[in-house]
Amino acid sequence: MSGLTFTMLDTAKxxxxxxxxxxxxxxxxxxxxxxxLSADLAKSTKIGAFGEKFPDRFFNVGIxxxxxxxxxxxxxxxxxxxxxxxxxxxxxxxxxxxxxxxxCYQNLDVKMIATHAGLxxxxxxxxxxxxxxxxxxxxxxxxxxxxxxxxxxTANAVRAAYExxxxxxxxxxxxxxxxxxxxxxxxxxxxxxxxMRDGTDLTVIACGxxxxxxxxxxxxxxxxxxxxxxxxxxxxxxxxxxxxxxRAVRETRRxxxxxxxxxxxxxxxxxxxxxAGTGKSFSFKRLGVPDCFSIIGLHExxxxxxxxxxxxxxxxxREMMGKDFEADDDWEDxx
Amino acid sequence: MGDDELxxxxxxLGAALPxxxxxxxxHAGVRKGFAGKSGAVQVSALTGGREAxxxxxxxxxxxxxxxxxxxxxxxxxxxxxxxxxxxxxAALNGFFSGKAMKLPxxxxxxxxxxxxxxxxxxxxxxxxxLGATEPPAAEAERELVVKLYFYLLSSGxxxxxxAGHPDVARWVAAxxxxxxxxxxxxxxxxxxxxxxxxxxxxxxxGVYERSKPFFTMSFDSTESALGILMSIDDMVEATKAGxxxxxxxxxxxxxxxxYMMLVGAYAK
Amino acid sequence: MALTTEERRRLEDKxxxxxxLSVDTVAWAGSGHVGGSMSAMDIMTILYHKYMRVxxxxxxxxxxxxxxxxxxHVGVGYAPLLADLGYFDxxxxxxxxxxxxxxxMHLDSNKVRGVEASTGSLGHGLAIGLGMALGAxxxxxxxxxFVLLGDGECDEGAVWESAMAAAHFKATNLITVVDRNxxxxxxxxxxxxxxxxxxxxxxxxxxxxxxADGHDFDALASAIERAMAATDKPxxxxxxxxxxxGIDFIAGDYKWHYGxxxxxxxxxxxxxxxxxxxxxxxxGAER
Numbered sequence: 001m002s003g004l005t006f007t008m009l010d011t012a013k014x015x016x017x018x019x020x021x022x023x024x025x026x027x028x029x030x031x032x033x034x035x036x037l038s039a040d041l042a043k044s045t046k047i048g049a050f051g052e053k054f055p056d057r058f059f060n061v062g063i064x065x066x067x068x069x070x071x072x073x074x075x076x077x078x079x080x081x082x083x084x085x086x087x088x089x090x091x092x093x094x095x096x097x098x099x100x101x102x103x104c105y106q107n108l109d110v111k112m113i114a115t116h117a118g119l120x121x122x123x124x125x126x127x128x129x130x131x132x133x134x135x136x137x138x139x140x141x142x143x144x145x146x147x148x149x150x151x152x153x154t155a156n157a158v159r160a161a162y163e164x165x166x167x168x169x170x171x172x173x174x175x176x177x178x179x180x181x182x183x184x185x186x187x188x189x190x191x192x193x194x195x196m197r198d199g200t201d202l203t204v205i206a207c208g209x210x211x212x213x214x215x216x217x218x219x220x221x222x223x224x225x226x227x228x229x230x231x232x233x234x235x236x237x238x239x240x241x242x243x244x245x246x247r248a249v250r251e252t253r254r255x256x257x258x259x260x261x262x263x264x265x266x267x268x269x270x271x272x273x274x275x276a277g278t279g280k281s282f283s284f285k286r287l288g289v290p291d292c293f294s295i296i297g298l299h300e301x302x303x304x305x306x307x308x309x310x311x312x313x314x315x316x317x318r319e320m321m322g323k324d325f326e327a328d329d330d331w332e333d334x335x
Numbered sequence: 336m337g338d339d340e341l342x343x344x345x346x347x348l349g350a351a352l353p354x355x356x357x358x359x360x361x362h363a364g365v366r367k368g369f370a371g372k373s374g375a376v377q378v379s380a381l382t383g384g385r386e387a388x389x390x391x392x393x394x395x396x397x398x399x400x401x402x403x404x405x406x407x408x409x410x411x412x413x414x415x416x417x418x419x420x421x422x423x424x425a426a427l428n429g430f431f432s433g434k435a436m437k438l439p440x441x442x443x444x445x446x447x448x449x450x451x452x453x454x455x456x457x458x459x460x461x462x463x464x465l466g467a468t469e470p471p472a473a474e475a476e477r478e479l480v481v482k483l484y485f486y487l488l489s490s491g492x493x494x495x496x497x498a499g500h501p502d503v504a505r506w507v508a509a510x511x512x513x514x515x516x517x518x519x520x521x522x523x524x525x526x527x528x529x530x531x532x533x534x535x536x537x538x539x540x541g542v543y544e545r546s547k548p549f550f551t552m553s554f555d556s557t558e559s560a561l562g563i564l565m566s567i568d569d570m571v572e573a574t575k576a577g578x579x580x581x582x583x584x585x586x587x588x589x590x591x592x593x594y595m596m597l598v599g600a601y602a603k
Numbered sequence: 604m605a606l607t608t609e610e611r612r613r614l615e616d617k618x619x620x621x622x623x624l625s626v627d628t629v630a631w632a633g634s635g636h637v638g639g640s641m642s643a644m645d646i647m648t649i650l651y652h653k654y655m656r657v658x659x660x661x662x663x664x665x666x667x668x669x670x671x672x673x674x675x676h677v678g679v680g681y682a683p684l685l686a687d688l689g690y691f692d693x694x695x696x697x698x699x700x701x702x703x704x705x706x707x708m709h710l711d712s713n714k715v716r717g718v719e720a721s722t723g724s725l726g727h728g729l730a731i732g733l734g735m736a737l738g739a740x741x742x743x744x745x746x747x748x749f750v751l752l753g754d755g756e757c758d759e760g761a762v763w764e765s766a767m768a769a770a771h772f773k774a775t776n777l778i779t780v781v782d783r784n785x786x787x788x789x790x791x792x793x794x795x796x797x798x799x800x801x802x803x804x805x806x807x808x809x810x811x812x813x814x815a816d817g818h819d820f821d822a823l824a825s826a827i828e829r830a831m832a833a834t835d836k837p838x839x840x841x842x843x844x845x846x847x848x849g850i851d852f853i854a855g856d857y858k859w860h861y862g863x864x865x866x867x868x869x870x871x872x873x874x875x876x877x878x879x880x881x882x883x884x885x886x887g888a889e890r
Contacts, residue, residue, distance in 0.1 A: 035741065057741065059772070067730045067764035074734020077719065079665075079742065082734075098761075101724050102731055106712055200547045200583070201511055227511060228549070228584065251547030280545075321511045322533075333490045333538040335353035335407035 019151035020113060020172060021049030023158045024083055028054055031162065035075055037061060037084045039068045045115045047085040065090045069098035069110075076108035081162065087121070088114035088171055092133035103167045104140045111161040111168045117147075118209065118260030119294050119302040120173035126293045135265030137169045138238045144168045144190060145238040147259075147267075149211035150180040153235060156188040164190060171208065173260075174299070178212040180233075193241040199228030202317055203248035203255050207234050207267050209299075210258040210287075210308055217313035229317060237270055245274040249282045256316050258287040258308050283320055287312060338498075341388060343601045344380065344424045345498045347431040348396040350490035350538075351465075351602060352378055354483050355398065355457045356405040358464075361479045365460050368453035370403045374416035376454050378439075380427040381420065394424065400450065417443040417451050432603060433462060465602070470561035477557035478525055484564045485517045485527035489538040491598030492529055492591075496536040503594055508534040513549035515591055516542070520555050520580070550583035552591060566599075606824050610653070611887050614820045617687075618648040619880040622849055624683035624696070626864060626872045632679060632699035634863030635708070638853060640680025642784040642817065642844035643751060647672075647684055649823050650749055650780075654831070659689035662716045668746050669719045669735055673728020674753035674782060678710040681718075690717035726759030728752065729779065733769050736777035747831060751780045755787030758796050763808065769837045770809025778830040779810070779839040782817065784846040786857035802841055810839045817842030818883075821890065849879035 028034045028050055036058040042048035051058035061068045065086055072082040084091075091099065091114040103110045114133060121128045137145050144164055148154040154172050161168040186194065196211065197218050206214040211233045218229040230252055232244055248255055255275060257268040268286030275282060287308050294302060303309040307316070358365040379395025386392050397412040398405050419439040421427040429435030444451050464480050465487070471477050495503040516528040528543045529536060554560035559578035562568030570592060573579045581588040606614070622644050629635035647670075651657070655668040672681050679699065686693045698704040705714035709723030720731045732750035739746055756762060769777055781801075789795050798804075802812045813829060815822040823842065830838035846860070847853035850872045853862070864872055 035738075059737065061764075061768050062771075064764035064768065066726070066761040067733070067768050070727050070730020070761065070765065071734035071737070071768070073720070073727075074731040074736070074748075075738045075741075076734070077669075077731065078735045078738025080738050097724055098727060098730065101721065102727055106721050200549050201513065225511070226509075253546035331535040331537045332409075333349065333493050333536075334540050335349075335356065335490075 018046050018049070020154045020158055021046035023155035024050045025053050027159060027162055028057070031081065032057075033080045034162070035059065035080045035082050037068050037072055037075075037082055039063055039065050039086045039090065041086050041115075045085040045087070045113065047083065047113065050083070065095040066098050069095040070102050072110045073098065073102035073106065073108055076103075076110050077106075081109050081111065083111045083113060083158075085113040085115060087128060088117035088130035088133045089128060091169070092130060092136045096136065099167075100140055104142045107142045107166050109166065111158075112170065113158070114169060114171045116174045117171045118173065119289065119306075120209065120260065120299045122297050122299045122302050125296045129294050131260070131262040131289045131294065132265075133171060134237055134259065134261050134267060135269065137171075138265075138270060142166055143238065144236070145171070146190065146236050147171045147207040148235055149206075149208060149233050150177050152179070152181040152184050153188060156184050157190075157235070160188065160190050173209055177209055180212045180215070188235075191236045191239045191241060193244040194233040194235065195244075196231040196233050197229065199230040200252050201228045201254070202320060203230040203232060203252045204258060204313060204317065205232045205234050205245070205248070205255060205267065205271055206258045207237065209260050209303070210313075211235075213303070213308070213310040214258055214313055216310040217317065220310065220314055221317055225318065227317065227321065234267060234271070237267055240270050240274060242274045245271055246278050249275050249278050249280050253281075254283040254320050256285045256287060256313070256320060258313055260303065260308065261288050262291055263288040264291050283323060285316055285320060287316055338388060339601070340385075340424055340428060342495055342498050342500050343428045343432070344394065345494040346491045346598060346601050347428060348378065348394070349494040349497075350487050350598070351431060351461070352396050353398075353407045353490070354461055354486060355454075356407060357479075357482060357486065358457050358460050359403070359405045361482070362460050365453070365457045366403070368456040369400055369405065369450075372400050372447070372450045372453055373402060374447050374450045375399050375412045375414075376417040376419075376450060377412050377415035378419045378427070379411060379421065380424045381422060383423055385424065389424070393420075395420075400453075415443070416447045417441070417454060419454075433466065468565060469567070470558055470565065474557060477561060478522065481519060481554075481557050481560045481564070482525045482527075484560070485525060486538075486540055487602065488595045488598050489515075489517065489527040489529045491602065492594045493536040493538040495594070495598065496531075496534075500597075503597070504534070506590060506594075507531050507536050514543045514546070515587075516548040516551040518542070518551055518553045519557055519560055520553055522557070525557075548583070550581070550587045550591065552588065553580040553582055554578060555580065604824070604828065606821055608887075611820055611890070612884070614645075614649055614652060615880065615883050615887060617652055618645050619876065619883075621648060621680075621683050621687060622876050623873060624687065624693075625680050626850070626869060626876070628679045628683055628696045628699050629862075630864050630869050631697045634861065635679035635699075636676045636861050637679065637850075637864075638786065638847040638856070638859040638861070639674060639753060639782065639784065640677040641847045641849055641853075643674070643677055643680055643782045644684075645818050645820065645844075646751060646780055646782060646823065646842055647681065649820055649827065651684060651688065653824065654827055655749065656746070657688075657717075659685075659717065662690060666744055666746050669732070669748045671720050671722065671728040671732045671735075671748070671750045672710070672718075673722055673732070673750050674725065674756055675709045675722030675728070678706070678708055682706055682710060682715070685715070685717040688717070691715065725753065725756040726761035729762055729765035729769070732777055732779075733765050733772070733774055736769075736774045737772060739776055740774075745776075747776050747778060749778045749780065751782060753787075754781055754783045754785065754792055754798060754801070755795070757781065757798060757801075766805065766808040766810065766839075773835075774837050775833045775835070777837050778827070779837065781839060781841050782844055783841050784817075784844040786846040786855075786860065788857070788860050790857055805839045805841070809836055811836045812839055812841060814841045814843065817844035818848060820887075849876045851875040851879075
């Protein structure tokens with residue numbers, strides 16, 4: 001894997017989406033069969049950078065998402081590798097029949113970059129938020145679902161998507177995420193969670209924009225409460241790192257999931273499915289948008305409002321540490 | 336600090352005496368002694384002028400022997416077959432620590448002499464095991480001594496907490512739900528652990544299965560374990576040499592080590 | 604280029620043979636989309652047997668022409684054609700729709716050799732075909748992409764998204780054919796959701812429209828050749844057809860969109876097809 005072609009200083013100024021645009025350009029240089037598609041959102045989704053560099057390999061189909069995903073399928077069948085970008089809500093809903101039937105069912109090498117996911121398009125409101133796409137996409141067979149934590153991880157995901165056979169769904173924000181990683185060589189691998197902090201008191205499993213917040217919360221909790229919270233960056237929702245989840249259940253017995261997504265069916269649901277399958281008892285809580293359509297506001301404010309920022313995570317951890325497990329009333333020493 | 340007499344008595348009655356059960360299984364001589372015996376054995380002390388501190392005129396612990404098997408029960412028995420009643424708590428502490436050899440008042444000797452003899456045999460064996468200054472030569476004996484120490488220390492810390500020892504109780508009160516464990520690599524049958532949570536403590540024998548212990552003090556062999564437990568070896572040296580493996584945050588290793596020494600200080 | 608007498612004869616015979624095989628397949632399957640299979644058969648026959656360069660022995664041949672049956676529900680019409688060409692064993696048709704069979708109501712491109720896309724959800728084929736056509740152009744490859752749509756299918760907005768894009772991208776290596784049989788499940792198209800003025804709609808979307816009789820091989824040949832030579836605008840051939848054509852008791856009847864044949868009906872259907880074939884030959888002989 002060749003390195004990124006921009007410096008860390010550039011990263012500091014670039015939004016997540018811009019890094020993705022740059023990464024894709026780099027990839028496009030190496031692999032001529034990569035093409036790009038957008039539905040009149042080339043500028044917003046930053047795939048426009050690719051479009052500017054390779055105009056005849058870029059197709060802007062206008063505001064017609066169903067056609068776009070169908071075309072991507074056709075291009076893939078013709079031997080190309082399409083990277084298709086639009087907002088998450090349109091990928092997961094407007095074009096879903098095409099994503100499901102043309103791309104996933106036929107297991108094509110189409111790489112979907114869904115931007116403005118979760119509540120990140122805060123002020124645009126519910127019509128542009130997408131707090132259901134993880135739930136929807138992980139139920140599609142053949143599809144790999146990745147939710148990168150920051151720009152650097154997005155670049156890694158974009159590259160990994162090219163290497164990975166079959167359809168890939170990468171879900172990113174509008175941009176301007178906090179930086180989680182200093183550089184790309186921390187061991188990104190599709191399907192393997194990254195342990196951001198180790199600990200055995202409790203495990204917080206996060207993805208996307210909540211990873212940085214979980215790490216912050218854990219640092220806070222260690223300093224103030226002396227708690228050792230394990231934080232896992234579960235960037236790949238499908239195939240999920242079941243081994244990491246099982247180990248967290250076995251070793252810490254307390255799990256909190258946090259995501260910029262509904263509490264229904266997303267990362268929380270995926271983790272619960274694995275954890276419940278271990279047959280061991282554990283304490284569990286899902287943090288996310290509480291099964292409602294969001295209010296409008298700036299992304300940071302919305303995350304705070306729904307308790308999925310660092311303070312909300314810390315409060316949830318404290319609450320869970322205070323709860324009793326079953327059979328906690330026998331405090332006699334064994335004799 | 337605080338009421339040392341109280342703390343020591345809790346360690347002897349709550350942590351040390353119950354070790355007889357282990358000896359009755361693992362020590363051939365003690366096992367033979369209790370074989371076929373039945374009855375209740377009680378060790379007690381009169382509180383005298385300090386009844387207010389102890390909450391009763393007499394404190395103690397007892398165990399029931401059923402066909403050679405020992406079972407410890409809480410508090411005082413109704414009508415024990417054998418009773419070793421000390422004149423005072425200080426006397427009990429002195430006897431168990433080996434400092435004073437004043438024997439307690441013994442009841443039931445005529446009715447069940449065999450049981451009494453077995454009990455004393457057990458206590459002597461315990462004293463010999465815990466009082467040794469060098470690790471035994473045979474591995475099987477070393478394993479027994481390590482087990483006794485692990486159980487004594489884990490229960491001892493828990494008893495100090497329950498008794499309200501200021502340092503220990505404060506530490507336990509502030510603790511979130513955590514498990515501290517002691518082990519010897521490759522010998523899970525020797526393990527013990529201590530579970531703490533917001534002021535509560537529970538010592539238990541064996542391996543904690545429910546989650547990964549917050550901290551484990553693990554020794555690479557029974558010799559290494561005894562080296563530290565018998566204060567022959569130096570903690571820092573041993574850690575550097577890999578004889579002790581601290582699994583978990585090292586600052587918590589220091590705290591646990593401190594409380595182990597505290598128990599040791601009361602017990603000796 | 605006009606069809607020679609032999610060519611016409613061959614095509615007529617082949618289409619008839621395939622219609623017989625198709626109704627057999629409907630019987631083996633238990634039931635099937637027979638109406639639309641009959642109406643589309645001539646179109647598919649002439650494409651595969653005269654114009655498309657394909658190799659049944661090598662379904663992945665890089666420079667092959669592609670055909671997308673966007674009206675994917677007429678698998679019972681398409682599968683016999685593919686089997687007959689040698690893409691897979693004809694015997695497989697006997698298991699059509701049976702549990703575990705690779706052949707089902709809608710043909711699966713993962714499972715059936717020769718099938719380019721798994722269609723069935725209407726409105727997808729034109730987009731996929733457009734993607735293929737643009738891919739061919741990008742790679743500098745000369746193969747053509749043929750997409751066969753149903754007329755009711757053109758209710759789907761996605762079809763018009765793709766049409767708009769095809770014209771915008773000047774995808775002239777994409778040839779679209781509409782099986783205009785005037786029927787859909789709930790009734791005639793004009794009763795359910797009026798498509799007329801249909802040709803005007805395609806023209807408005809930037810297509811060159813060729814209207815042809817979908818059961819006349821000469822008309823189809825002329826239309827296809829013109830379409831394949833297009834350089835300015837993509838072409839759509841609106842083939843006027845009869846749903847269930849050739850079988851007298853179902854022809855023109857929307858209720859036979861989907862149905863089954865018992866032994867008696869099957870015999871009657873084949874008899875009717877035989878007569879239909881003869882009448883077609885007679886008409887051709889007049890030319």
